[in-house]
Amino acid sequence: MAVADVRDMLDLPADGHPRPHKKQKVVEKRPEGITRELYALLGERAPPIAITENRYKGRPKWMSKVKVRSWQMTPFTNSARTDNLVLRHWQRQQDTVNNVPPPDGAEMDVDGKPEDEAVLTAEQEAYHFAKYNVRAQMPKRYTDEQYDRHLRSDEWTREETDYLMDLVEEFDLRWVVIADRYECQPQPSDTETGGAALVPAKQHRTMEQMKARYYAITASMLALEHPPSEMSETEFELHEKMVKFDPERERTRKELAALQLNRTADEVREEGILLEELKRIVANEQTFIAERKELYARLEVPISVGNTTMYQSSQGLSQLLQTLMQADKSKKRRSLLGTEGSGASPASQTPTQNILSGLRDSRADTPIGPTPTTATKRTAASNTHQTLKPLTPAEEVRYGVQHHDRLPSGVQFRNDRAQKLTQAKSNIQTQKLAAALAELEVPLRLVMPTERICKEFEKLIHSVNLFLDARKVAEKVESEIRVLEAAREERERKERESVQGMTKDIADVKLESEDRHIHVDGRSIGHAAESEALSDEIDDPGDSEDAPGEADADGENDVLSSTKDTPVREKEAFTTAHKRSASVHSIISNRSTKRQRK
Amino acid sequence: MNPSIPPSSAEYGGGTVLIRRDEVSAIVLDPGFSTTRAGFAGEDTPKSLIPTYYGQYSISSQQKHIFGDDIFVTPRPAFSVHNPISRDGVVEDWEMAEKVWEYSFTSRLTGTRSGNFVLNGLDDLHEDEPSREMEGVELEEKPLADSPLLMSECGWNPTKAREKTIEIAMESWGTPAFYLAKNGVLAAFAAGKASALVVDVGASNVSVTPVHDGMILKRGVQHSPLGGDYISSQIRALFKTNSPQPITITPHYLIASKAPVDAGQPPQVTYKAFPPDKTPDASYRTLLEERTLTEFKECVVQVWPGPNRLSATGPNGVANEELAKSSPGRPFEFPDGYNQVFGVDRYRVVESLFDTKAAILDPDSPFPAPVQAQAIPELIKSALNGVDVDIRPHLLANVVVTGASSLLYGFNDRLNQELIQNFPSPRVRISAPGNTAERRFGSWIGGSILASLGTFHQMWISKKEYEEHGVSIVEKRCK
Numbered sequence A: 001m002a003v004a005d006v007r008d009m010l011d012l013p014a015d016g017h018p019r020p021h022k023k024q025k026v027v028e029k030r031p032e033g034i035t036r037e038l039y040a041l042l043g044e045r046a047p048p049i050a051i052t053e054n055r056y057k058g059r060p061k062w063m064s065k066v067k068v069r070s071w072q073m074t075p076f077t078n079s080a081r082t083d084n085l086v087l088r089h090w091q092r093q094q095d096t097v098n099n100v101p102p103p104d105g106a107e108m109d110v111d112g113k114p115e116d117e118a119v120l121t122a123e124q125e126a127y128h129f130a131k132y133n134v135r136a137q138m139p140k141r142y143t144d145e146q147y148d149r150h151l152r153s154d155e156w157t158r159e160e161t162d163y164l165m166d167l168v169e170e171f172d173l174r175w176v177v178i179a180d181r182y183e184c185q186p187q188p189s190d191t192e193t194g195g196a197a198l199v200p201a202k203q204h205r206t207m208e209q210m211k212a213r214y215y216a217i218t219a220s221m222l223a224l225e226h227p228p229s230e231m232s233e234t235e236f237e238l239h240e241k242m243v244k245f246d247p248e249r250e251r252t253r254k255e256l257a258a259l260q261l262n263r264t265a266d267e268v269r270e271e272g273i274l275l276e277e278l279k280r281i282v283a284n285e286q287t288f289i290a291e292r293k294e295l296y297a298r299l300e301v302p303i304s305v306g307n308t309t310m311y312q313s314s315q316g317l318s319q320l321l322q323t324l325m326q327a328d329k330s331k332k333r334r335s336l337l338g339t340e341g342s343g344a345s346p347a348s349q350t351p352t353q354n355i356l357s358g359l360r361d362s363r364a365d366t367p368i369g370p371t372p373t374t375a376t377k378r379t380a381a382s383n384t385h386q387t388l389k390p391l392t393p394a395e396e397v398r399y400g401v402q403h404h405d406r407l408p409s410g411v412q413f414r415n416d417r418a419q420k421l422t423q424a425k426s427n428i429q430t431q432k433l434a435a436a437l438a439e440l441e442v443p444l445r446l447v448m449p450t451e452r453i454c455k456e457f458e459k460l461i462h463s464v465n466l467f468l469d470a471r472k473v474a475e476k477v478e479s480e481i482r483v484l485e486a487a488r489e490e491r492e493r494k495e496r497e498s499v500q501g502m503t504k505d506i507a508d509v510k511l512e513s514e515d516r517h518i519h520v521d522g523r524s525i526g527h528a529a530e531s532e533a534l535s536d537e538i539d540d541p542g543d544s545e546d547a548p549g550e551a552d553a554d555g556e557n558d559v560l561s562s563t564k565d566t567p568v569r570e571k572e573a574f575t576t577a578h579k580r581s582a583s584v585h586s587i588i589s590n591r592s593t594k595r596q597r598k
Numbered sequence B: 001m002n003p004s005i006p007p008s009s010a011e012y013g014g015g016t017v018l019i020r021r022d023e024v025s026a027i028v029l030d031p032g033f034s035t036t037r038a039g040f041a042g043e044d045t046p047k048s049l050i051p052t053y054y055g056q057y058s059i060s061s062q063q064k065h066i067f068g069d070d071i072f073v074t075p076r077p078a079f080s081v082h083n084p085i086s087r088d089g090v091v092e093d094w095e096m097a098e099k100v101w102e103y104s105f106t107s108r109l110t111g112t113r114s115g116n117f118v119l120n121g122l123d124d125l126h127e128d129e130p131s132r133e134m135e136g137v138e139l140e141e142k143p144l145a146d147s148p149l150l151m152s153e154c155g156w157n158p159t160k161a162r163e164k165t166i167e168i169a170m171e172s173w174g175t176p177a178f179y180l181a182k183n184g185v186l187a188a189f190a191a192g193k194a195s196a197l198v199v200d201v202g203a204s205n206v207s208v209t210p211v212h213d214g215m216i217l218k219r220g221v222q223h224s225p226l227g228g229d230y231i232s233s234q235i236r237a238l239f240k241t242n243s244p245q246p247i248t249i250t251p252h253y254l255i256a257s258k259a260p261v262d263a264g265q266p267p268q269v270t271y272k273a274f275p276p277d278k279t280p281d282a283s284y285r286t287l288l289e290e291r292t293l294t295e296f297k298e299c300v301v302q303v304w305p306g307p308n309r310l311s312a313t314g315p316n317g318v319a320n321e322e323l324a325k326s327s328p329g330r331p332f333e334f335p336d337g338y339n340q341v342f343g344v345d346r347y348r349v350v351e352s353l354f355d356t357k358a359a360i361l362d363p364d365s366p367f368p369a370p371v372q373a374q375a376i377p378e379l380i381k382s383a384l385n386g387v388d389v390d391i392r393p394h395l396l397a398n399v400v401v402t403g404a405s406s407l408l409y410g411f412n413d414r415l416n417q418e419l420i421q422n423f424p425s426p427r428v429r430i431s432a433p434g435n436t437a438e439r440r441f442g443s444w445i446g447g448s449i450l451a452s453l454g455t456f457h458q459m460w461i462s463k464k465e466y467e468e469h470g471v472s473i474v475e476k477r478c479k
Ligand SMILES: Nc1ncnc2c1ncn2[C@@H]1O[C@H](COP(=O)(O)OP(=O)(O)OP(=O)(O)O)[C@@H](O)[C@H]1O
Pocket: B031, B032, B033, B034, B035, B036, B089, B201, B202, B203, B204, B205, B227, B228, B229, B293, B294, B297, B298, B402, B403, B404, B405, B406, B407, B408, B409, B440
C-alpha cells in the first residue's frame, strides 16, 4: 500500500509528494511504415527483433539542400601508359561548364561542346593513379667496354648476365620471383665452344648465385661511377653491403632455416621443453650467484660505523659522505680491476678475483679484466702523480710516508678501527669471532696498534670471517651428505631385499641384515672420522697467524671450484665427491670394525 | 574515402590490400571447369554464373548448341553434353570455349550488342579521324567493344593457351583492353593478401599456388586431379558397394512418379519410358547425376576433422573410425525417393584427399587410384619446397582456401590439423571466408577487386599494344 493510498483513505490532503510516476514508461517510437493498429498488436514490450523496413536509404536532410551534381561517363588516359589507352569512368561533371565561363574567346567556342570540354579537362588533369607507377631505381647498365674490362666472370657469360639484369629490372628486385622465373638457356655461341660444339647443359642458378653476380656488378658499376673515396655516405654503405655479400653464408643460412622449418612435432616439443629447462637453470643460477655474492659480501664487510654521534656535526656528515664515496669507489675499482681493495688482505683478494672471473665465465665469454700486473702499474702511475719528488719504497718506509686515496677528515685512532673490525653484522657472528680470537689468544683490544699490526689484524679478522663462513658451508654440505647417504642406504637396502626375494634364502637375509648393521655402524664411524678431520682443520688456524690463509684456501677451493662451470652440475659433482670420500671412509672403517669384531 | 588524399605508403602490401577504386566498367570472366563466372568489376558476386558444359543436338541434320542453365532442362533425343575444358583445367576445344564464355557475358551483362550511351564520347572522339571511324563501326558489332576484360587462368596454363585467349578477346570480342590474371593471385587478392599460399579445391583440380607480391611462383605451383569430380567418383564407388543395397542415382527426368518409402527400403517409383530413338546421350544423364552428387556433398559428406587420419587412432587411444561411427549419421533422399542415413561412409569418400590409401577403389572410375603425392598436404609440402625458404613461414601464415569443393564440411579443420602436423614450428593460419559465395567465387571476386583498382589501369593490354606486338605480349605483360 502506497503512502498516497493511506492518505486518501484518511482524507488527508495529498501532500507535496506527488505520486511517483510509473518510471520509465519508455514509449517505443513506432517505426515508420508500420500502422498504429499493427504496432498496438505487438503489446507493451517490443519484440526482441529489430523491425527494419525494406526500403532504400533516404537522403539525409542536409543533402536536399545541396544542388544535384551530375556525373558523367568520361574518357580518360593514364599517363603511366605509353599507348594512350582511353578508358571511361564516371566523373563528377566539371563545374566550370556551368559556372562563369572564362573570358577567353577560344574557350567560349569550346563551351558549345561540353563533351569535348570534359574530355579535354580530364586529359589535362593528370590521371590520379598514375603517380603510383613507381619502379625500383636501377643502376646504369654497363657498356660493352666496361663489361669486358671489369665485369668478366668465369661462371657467367655475357648473355646470361644480360638476362639476369633484365630479369632483375623486370621484377623490380623481387628476388624470390626472379629466382622462380629464372630460365636461361645458354645459347652455344660459336666463338666459345668452337670445334668442341658442346651444347652447355642448362644451368641451375640459385638465388644466392644470382644475387652475388648482381651485387658484384652493381657494386663495381657504382665504384666506376664514383670511386669509393668520393661516394656519399648512403652510396658507400650500399657499396659496402654489396661487396660484402657472401653467397656461401647465405646458402648455409638458408639450409639452416630449412632445417628449422622441417622439424618434426617431437623435435619442436623437445625444444620447448629444453628452453623451459634452460630458463629454470638460469633462474637457479641467478639465485645461486646471488647467494654466493651475499656470502662474499659478508666475508668482506666494509668498514661500518655503528656509532652515529660522530655524524651529528656537519663535519661528521662530510666525513660520512667521503667514506661512502670511497667505499663506492673502491667497490667500483674492485669490480673493474679484480684486485686492489683498499683494506683487502691478499688472502681475500684471491677469492674476489676468482669469484669475479667465475661469474663472468658463467655469464658470458667476456674477457676477464686487466691482470694484477696492469693494476700495479696503475697504482705506480698514480703514485708518481701524487708526489712531486718520487721517494723510493725504502725511503717511504723510513719516513713513514703513506699514500691514501682519500683521507677522512678528522682524527682517527687505529685502535678504533681495529675495534670496529671485530664487530660483525650479527651478534652471533661477533661472538663467534670473539671466540675464535680467544682461541688464537689474540686480544680483542690490540695492545700495540701500530700500522703493521693493524694491517695484520685486519687480515686475521678477514681470514677468521672467511673461515667461519667456510665452516658453515662445510656443515651444510655435511648434513646434505648425511641425508643422501641415508637415501642411498635405503635404496640399496631395497635392492638387496629384492635380490633376496629372488633367491629366497632366509639365512642369507639374516647374514645380510647383520652385515648391514655393521655397515651402518661403519658409516657412522666414518662420519665421526670425518668430523674429526674437520675439527682438526678448525684447530689448525690456532697454530700460527699465517695458517688461516691455508685453511681458507682449502675452503675456497671447495666452494669456488663450483663456480667454474654451471653451478648446479658442479654442486652435484661436489656432493658426489664428498659422498665418495664418505663411502671410502665408511669402507675403511667397516673393515676396521670387522677386524675389531674378530 | 576521399580520393584527393594520397594514400599512405602502407596501403598496398604488408599483407593487406586497401582498395582504391576507379571503375572502368570492366568485365571479369573467371572460367572454371564446372562453372563459368562473369560479372562487372566492382561488384561483389558475379552476375552471370553458367555451367561450362554445353549441350549439343542435331535437328534435321543441323547441329545446335545450348548454353547456360538451359542444358539441364530438356532431354532431347541424342542430346549430349560436353565440356570445352580438359580435365587438366586447360582449354581443349577453343571454338566451343569461346562460345561458352561469350554466352556467359552476353546473356546477362552486355547483351548481344553493346550499349549505346557509352559510345557517345567515343563517336565524338573519332569524328575527325576517318580511319578510326571504321574501327568504331567494327566495334559496334563485337560484344565487348566497350568493356575492358579481365580473365583468369590456372597457374599452369601453357603459353599457347594464353595467346589463344588474348586473340579471342581482342579479335572476336573486340575488347579495348585485356588482362589475363592467375586465379590463384586473384583468390589471394580476394582474401586481402598480396602474398599467400592459395589452396583452390575446384571441380577438376586441386591446386596449390604460392603467391608473392601479387605474382605466382611458378616452381611452387602444384595441382592434382583430386577435386570435386574426383569426390563425385568416390561417392559413386561408395554407392556401388552400399549396404543395405547399392544405390543408383536416377535423375528427375527419368521419373514419372514416386511414393515415399522408409529409410533403406527399395524405392517405389515408376520410370518414364524413352523410346530408344528419343533417349538423350549418356553424358546428359551423367551431368544431371552430378547435380545430385553436388547436393549429396553439400548435405552429407563430411571431412574427418582430425587430428590424425581417419584410419589412425586418436589422441585418447580410440580408433578414429570408431569415433566417426558413433557420431550420428546424416540422412539423404535421392530423386527416386530412396533414402538412407549415412554413417561413417560419409567420411570415407573424402578421406583420400588427405590420405590416398583410404581411396575407395572402383575399376570403372575414370580416375586412376591416387598416389600420396597427389594428396593435399603433399601438394602443399612440395609447393613450399619449390619456393625460397625465407618466405615459407609467411606463406604458411597466409593459407587462403578457395574453390567450391572446399565447402565440404570440416575441410578447413582437417587442413589445419594436417598443416600443423607437417609444419609444427611456424604458425599456420588458414584464412577461408565463411561466406559461401566468397568461397565459391574467390578468384572472381579477386578479379573484381583488381579490375576496379585505380592503379591497375596501367596494366591493361590495350588494343593498340596488341596490334603492335601481337599475341606474344600476353607473356610479357601478364607475368
Ligand atoms: N557446398 C559444396 N560442398 C562440397 N562441394 C561442392 C559444394 N558446392 C559445389 N561443390 C563442388 O565443387 C565443384 C565446383 O567447384 P568450383 O566451382 O570451384 O570449380 P571450378 O572453378 O569450376 O573448377 P576448376 O577450379 O577445377 O576449374 C563441383 O564439383 C561441385 O560438386
